[in-house]
Amino acid sequence: MKRNKYQRPAFLDNPEQGGARLTTSAMIASIAGPDQRTIAAPFGHALVELAKDRPEIVGLSADLSKYTDLHIFAKAYPERFFQMGMAEQLLMLAAAGMAREGFTPFATTYAVFASRRAYDFICMAIAEENLNVKIVCALPGLTTGYGPSHQATEDIAIFRGMPNMTIVDPCDACEIEQAVPAITDHKGPVYMRLLRGNVPTVLDEYNYKFELGKARMLRDGADVLVISSGLMTMRALELADQMRADKVDVAVLHVPTIKPLDEATILKEAARTGRPVIVAENHTRIGGLGEAVAGALLRNGVFPRFRQIALPDEFLDAGALPTLHDRYGISTMAMAQTLKSWL
Structure with missing residues (x-):
């Protein structure tokens, strides 16, 4: 049943009978279960490792580097990191310009801001020109409790209709680590959904290898x-x-x-x-x-x-x-x- 304004907020609900009441911190908690193996910030570390031999890789953030794990790249390569502020349209246009100059930009923000706020800029400046921009976005789907303003429940639908756009939805930390070099080698724009923070690792049990x-x-x-x-x-x-x-x-x-x-x-x-x-x-x-x-x-x-x-x-x-x-x-x-x- 849909909650109305007079019901208890969901963050005060107890999802398991007999368990402790959840607090607001669970709105931004990792998706990892209490006993799951995790890897911290797999995207940020994978990008740093790849960038050692790829000087054309640059990182851009819309004031969210800490929340997309790009802060790790910024610390390792401060001269190749660009803070664009809270302006996703500018973020995408700057990434497009860098791609035209031969760089491989990784533009990071929240999925809602890339798909909703910057759609036309991505479409006209990046996708139509088939530029080599990698758009990596945190909080895809229902991975945050902060309501519709932050829940990108329709991001794939938005980008599926965009010509030239490749869409990747990794499962775990292992796949994120493998996907970073793969999408870098792909010539053209990529939208990748990002699980960030302490990300579970499960696919290593299946001898998994990511192939775009x-x-x-x-x-x-x-x-x-x-x-x-x-x-x-x-x-x-x-x-x-x-x-x-x-x-x-x-x-x-x-x-x-x-x-x-x-x-x-x-x-x-x-x-x-x-x-x-x-x-x-x-x-x-x-x-x-x-x-x-x-x-x-x-x-x-x-x-x-x-x-x-x-x-x-x-x-x-x-x-x-x-x-x-x-x-x-x-x-x-x-x-x-x-x-x-x-x-």
Whole structure:
């Protein structure tokens, strides 16, 4: 039920019966669970390491370097770091100008500000000219509790319609570290969703290697196919473990590149008879990975039972992330309940 102004704010709710009441600090907490292995600031450290041998790499921030982990790059290479202030339009135009001069700019801000505030500047100055600008943005989807002003629940939908724009949604710290050199080598603009701070690491258990434009089957299963990206791949793997108790064999296909989409792998796996296809994404159900997959299936005559686990088409509440993830159906527990109801 949608909260009205007379109800308790979500950040005062208790997501687990019997647990301690959450505080406002949970609005900006890491998505890592209490027992998960993490790596601190994988994007910032990966960029510093890569820049040692790539003098053309520069970093730009819209007064948010600390909150996009670019402050690590700024400390290592102060002469290659540019603080543009609270002006995302200027940030993108400056990055475009640097790219024209042969640099590889990494422009960082929050996903809401890049997708909503600077869209036309990115489209006309960067994408239309196919410039080599890497736009790396924190707080994608529902990864902050600070309400609609900071929750970029529609960022993929916005950028999917932009010609020349490559879109990457990494799962964990391992993938972020691998994606940084890969998107640097790609010629053209890239939008990458960023998990920042203490980022969980899970893909190292699967001998994973990121390839731009490629999906990867992390675990096979005969009963259900979950296609996921970003942090939802972590949740899908947890879901697969939980569903073993109910004797449900869940396959997880990780799709880190939303555009261009690896349709060949998706079609191959979705065509296996008897398995419903569920797309899990940290994004509104409108215009994201789910609709991209559905379109690919329909265009190619593949018709499995199809469902989405996604955020609703509405402005979301403010509150503690664990509470919000339960409320909007993207926590592991909520996903398990939804899957059981469908099966």
